[in-house]
Amino acid sequence: MASERDASDTMPLRMTVQEGAGPRKPAAGRRKKKAVCLAVVAVLLAGGTGAGLLWVGQGGNGSEPESGPKIKKIAVVRTDLSGIREMQGTLGYDSARTIRSAGEGRVTWLPNRGATVERGRQLYRVDERSAVVFYGDTPLYRRLDTPGSVGRDVRVVADNLRALGYDIGAQPAPGTVVRQQAPAGDPPPVTTGPGPAPTEPPAGRPSAPDGGAGKGTDASQEGSPSPSPSQSTVREGDGVLTTSLMSAIKRWQKAVGIEPTGILDISDVVVTKSAVRVSDVLAQPGDEASGDLMTVTATTKSVTVPVESLDIGSIKSGQRVTVVLADQSTAAGRVAAISTIVQANQDDEGNTGQTKTNVTVSLDDPQAVKGIDSAPVQAQFQGESKKDVLAVPVGALLALREGGYAVRLSGGRLVPVDTGMFARGLVEISGQGISEGMKVETTA
Numbered sequence: 001m002a003s004e005r006d007a008s009d010t011m012p013l014r015m016t017v018q019e020g021a022g023p024r025k026p027a028a029g030r031r032k033k034k035a036v037c038l039a040v041v042a043v044l045l046a047g048g049t050g051a052g053l054l055w056v057g058q059g060g061n062g063s064e065p066e067s068g069p070k071i072k073k074i075a076v077v078r079t080d081l082s083g084i085r086e087m088q089g090t091l092g093y094d095s096a097r098t099i100r101s102a103g104e105g106r107v108t109w110l111p112n113r114g115a116t117v118e119r120g121r122q123l124y125r126v127d128e129r130s131a132v133v134f135y136g137d138t139p140l141y142r143r144l145d146t147p148g149s150v151g152r153d154v155r156v157v158a159d160n161l162r163a164l165g166y167d168i169g170a171q172p173a174p175g176t177v178v179r180q181q182a183p184a185g186d187p188p189p190v191t192t193g194p195g196p197a198p199t200e201p202p203a204g205r206p207s208a209p210d211g212g213a214g215k216g217t218d219a220s221q222e223g224s225p226s227p228s229p230s231q232s233t234v235r236e237g238d239g240v241l242t243t244s245l246m247s248a249i250k251r252w253q254k255a256v257g258i259e260p261t262g263i264l265d266i267s268d269v270v271v272t273k274s275a276v277r278v279s280d281v282l283a284q285p286g287d288e289a290s291g292d293l294m295t296v297t298a299t300t301k302s303v304t305v306p307v308e309s310l311d312i313g314s315i316k317s318g319q320r321v322t323v324v325l326a327d328q329s330t331a332a333g334r335v336a337a338i339s340t341i342v343q344a345n346q347d348d349e350g351n352t353g354q355t356k357t358n359v360t361v362s363l364d365d366p367q368a369v370k371g372i373d374s375a376p377v378q379a380q381f382q383g384e385s386k387k388d389v390l391a392v393p394v395g396a397l398l399a400l401r402e403g404g405y406a407v408r409l410s411g412g413r414l415v416p417v418d419t420g421m422f423a424r425g426l427v428e429i430s431g432q433g434i435s436e437g438m439k440v441e442t443t444a
Contacts, residue, residue, distance in 0.1 A: 070444035073410050076390050078436045081423040083383030089305035092374040093277060093297035101126050101289035103267030108285055111278050116299055118275040120164050126289040130256055131270050134160040139271040144241055145263040148180035150232040155239030156271055161248045169244025176234045275299050301369055303361040305379045309342055312357050315381060321361045324378040331368035333361045384421060390434060391426040395443035410439040
């Protein structure tokens with residue numbers, strides 16, 4: 001509640017200014033002293049969330065004036081406040097990965113460092129056979145040579161050939177029971193709809209045993225039909241190696257310079273989530289293909305920030321972040337991922353220090369960091385924010401003897417205030433009689 005208070009209601013300032021302290025003529029009567037006491041509070045922000053007060057006692061009579069902060073008048077403003085936590089991070093390309101050949105032989109071609117390789121393009125060659133990039137989540141883990149093979153790896157092949165413009169024909173729907181055939185040359189797979197038993201193959205042409213081609217399909221799980229070892233049930237996310245798909249594989253093989261057999265070996269395809277950038281070449285033509293060939297990354301950049309585990313709770317997925325580059329330019333971003341792996345730092349003596357968790361920040365505009373491959377940066381995490389509040393510099397707060405705070409108006413009257421959020425040297429205030437534009441005293 002607004003009230004007029006005397007200066008003695010506040011904690012006294014470190015200096016007392018005495019007017020008329022020099023000798024006067026007797027006719028003037030006894031000397032009068034006027035002590036003008038000003039109370040100043042220095043509010044120290046701790047991590048943007050806490051505040052402390054500093055005050056000192058009243059100076060003695062007859063002492064020389066001490067130096068103190070200068071006072072100026074400033075208007076109460078209506079503004080938005082937001083808390084910011086600044087941490088060090090590293091800008092770089094996402095998802096580093098080491099590439100090794102899945103086959104034997106000698107390396108005959110490698111891309112240049114910095115090259116970008118997209119879907120359908122060769123990543124390297126071994127014995128002059130290309131290894132081509134396909135996009136997906138499941139790598140090829142077996143030789144695809146058996147019509148009727150079912151699995152997520154087959155789905156990767158089907159999806160990529162379709163994306164490259166090849167007609168792969170219709171794919172059996174989830175729940176379909178597919179009878180696998182012997183590799184190369186046997187009749188196409190026979191399929192049925194969900195529920196009924198699979199159609200028997202033509203007389204005299206018994207179906208071949210599975211031979212492992214259907215491994216990984218989980219066809220025998222509860223809730224699906226009970227297929228024999230040479231049958232598989234198509235599940236959500238599976239693909240089927242149909243004759244139409246094998247024909248499409250032949251056409252694609254011919255286009256990329258691979259012998260058009262319709263059969264895919266594990267070493268023919270490198271599955272990545274998206275286009276890759278070659279960050280480093282670890283081998284050279286003539287080397288054995290069994291070693292590390294190169295490291296690749298995604299073509300997008302992000303910022304990795306190691307955050308102390310005690311602070312990780314204040315960071316949320318999607319939280320706004322401002323990235324400050326070395327030239328002081330900024331790029332906007334958001335928290336894209338918070339690692340579930342906690343890492344412990346060790347000192348030179350092997351003692352475990354602070355544990356940290358990596359936070360990944362994606363950038364809204366990749367062009368903002370164009371031309372920068374890797375660099376240290378500052379990441380400013382946006383914390384609590386308040387819109388349209390009244391605020392003054394923290395130096396305008398005065399500590400009252402009975403507790404609480406006040407601001408001094410330009411005419412000298414003290415007005416009690418309630419404090420809210422502290423951010424960037426400002427403090428939110430409210431109270432009766434406080435309005436936008438009114439003048440208050442603060443430290444200069």
